[in-house]
Amino acid sequence: MSDQQHIYPVRDDIAAKAWADKDTYQAMYQRSVDDPDGFWAEQARQLEWFQAPSVIKNTSFASNNVDIRWFEDGKLNASVNCLDRHLASRGDRPAIIWEGDDPAESKTLTYRELHERTCQLANALKELGVGKGDTVTLYMPMVPEAAMAMLACARIGAVHSVVFGGFSPDALAQRVQDAASKVVITADESVRGGKQVPLKDNVDAALTREGTEVAETVLVLQRTGGQIDWKDGRDVWFHELVDKQSTDCPAEEVSAEDPLFILYTSGSTGAPKGLKHTTGGYLLQAALTHQYVFDYRDGEVYWCTADVGWVTGHSYIVYGPLANGATTLMFEGVPSYPTNGRMGEIVDKHQVSILYTAPTAVRALMAHGDHVMDSSQRDSLRLLGSVGEPINPEAWEWFYRVIGKERCPIVDTWWQTETGGIMIAPLPGATDLKPGSATLPFFGVQPALVDNEGHLLEGASDGNLVVLDSWPGQARSIWNNHERFVQTYFSTYEGMYFTGDGCRRDEDGYYWITGRVDDVLNVSGHRMGTAEIESSLVAHEAVAEAAVVGYPHDIKGQGIYIYVTLDDQHEPSDELKKELTQWVRKDIGPIASPDVIQWAPSLPKTRSGKIMRRILRKIAANECDGLGDTSTLADPSVVEELIEHRANR
Ligand code: 6R9
Secondary structure, eight states: OHHHHBBOOHHHHHHSSOOHHHHHHHHHHHHHHOOHHHHHHHHTTTTOOEEEOSSSSSOOTTTOOOOOEEEOOOEOHHHIIIIHHHHHHTTEEEEEEEEEEEOOOOOEEHHHOOOOOOHHHHHHHTTTTTOOTEEEEEESSSSHHHHHHHHHHHHTTOOEEEETSOOOOOHHHHHHHHHOOEEEEEEEEETTTEEEHHHHHHHHTTTTTTTTOOEEEEEEEEESSOOOOOOOOTEEEEHHHHHHSOOOOOOEEETTEEEEEEEEESSSSSEEEEEEEEHHHHHHHHHHHHHHHTOTTTOOOEEEOOOSHHHHHHHIIIIHHTTTTEEEEEEEEOOTTSOHHHHHHHHHHTTTTEEEEEHHHHHHHTTTOOGGGOOOOOOOEHHHEOOOSOOOHHHHHHIIISSSTTOOOOOEOBBGGGGGGGBBBBOOTTTTBBEEEEEBBTTTTEEEEOOTOOOOSEEEEEEEEEEEOOOOOOOOTTTTTHHHHHHHHHHHTTTTTEEEEEEEEEESEEEEEEEESSEEEEETEEEEHHHHHHHHHTTTTTEEEEEEEEEEEEEEEEEEEEEEEEEEEOOOOOOHHHHHHHHHHTTTTTOOSSSSSEEEESSEEEEEBBBBBHHHHHHHHHOOOGGOOTTTBOOTHHHHHHHHTTSSS
């Protein structure tokens, strides 16, 4: 495609002021892979340590011994790095600017205020019996208290597990149980797009599920004042407990390899995995990438539109920016409320310099036409960022031309929950941009492409994306299940970390992520396993069998296409489609809502009984001419029937 050839060279004025120009990037990158110990020892001085590390990198990707440690004899505290360290130099500068769902509501917390509130909350957690190594589950709206809760856990050495506020009670219950959290922090309700979401009701429902008895206390923030049930002895009002606490809370000295948080994400099979991130390496990766990729300058307002329930919110709303003493904007609402111009209006209102968002948000705005941005000027913007899924060149160009008024470079950042921080992305002063490409690796990251047999591919090629050696922000394990960690990421290609993504490398060495090669869907940037949705569906009494695939969707990137085989007792009907849709929404959450349900009298299977997803994907994408080899199917006529009744044409 010709627009993929379009190159935007680094502008001289940007390179002149940037943290890294081309030569600096080249030199730093080379050193980071030639001498990781030297490079990372130096970079680690960016953080404040109680005890500086002397051992830097100690990592093994061998499948019989996956063991990842960085800075292992160092001692530090993440909340000290994000708060205390900045008090003397910028205590009265804004740390968090909060913009409410309602455009009339916003507030600013300085570093000093955020520090005091975090200490109070940390003391409150201690009073509830939370100590070092205990887990705390957060099920919160996008309010500053969510960041405070994360930092308060970090302060006392507790491990937070943030669960996205759009997940269902069952999904929440599963995570509370797996992490064995004694305390759950939530709010009465959250507000998004003018609608209330009953967070506390969901927690109440979750905690009736088996296995969640460990949760002794629910700390409830009053956000809306909405009606909620109250369980005496278990429920505690946030303000009643926190406001009376001392604003002084000495920080726990934790080891660099002590866990900072767990974050659940979907894989291709089984229950969601709780990725374990530790303190030193993660924090350094988040801070360093935030500084270099966004070329952050002191005093700027930086806005990442993600939710704190996802890894992007962890690294680029909370830890990265706060470790760098930045001003981070936190938005409670959605880009389409009250009008589609909201994003630009927020940029103007708070004079945002850097806007980091998702392709799905860009495409949703683009669908309304260029005038959708007319209610704002956006002259404060200097840099744009994209994350969560591949950004198609057309959306990239629109982002660049309309939102950034052709003045702002776009950093397309490829990374994962597992990687902790950005892995492949341009640096604004160093990397020429190609729309649709995440470009080149960050310091210390050694991406490579392999074919299905694990042979390394050289030069321009197309293959599976792997990473050859460890980087500090890498997840160390899966909570309670190291074996699954090894199995999932290190057993496909021996000695390499397998990302699950397909990728092309062009003649300039630029990386173009082509999407997941496993059974993971990416819907509006949200990761979901097809297996999770299938197991929800087959739990419905009418469903005999179900197969879930993704298909190209103009706005969401991928839509959810479901093939359902009913049992003998049930007949297809529109009511049943609605019922199944509600069923999945209730079971997993609204993000898993099916876009298309097709009744399938039977599913295409191999003779050994495996569902041929490749074929189902093609039919869902309406690409019925290129179905490939169907000779291994037990009954090829099944395919004809599905093609005839396909729902997407
Ligand atoms: C940070 C985050 C990870 C998956 C990843 C890939 C896709 C993320 C991307 C991208 C192309 C980008 N992905 N960023 N694909 N270009 N810039 O999104 O983490 O929720 O774990 O998802 O998202 O497929 O493997 P996570």
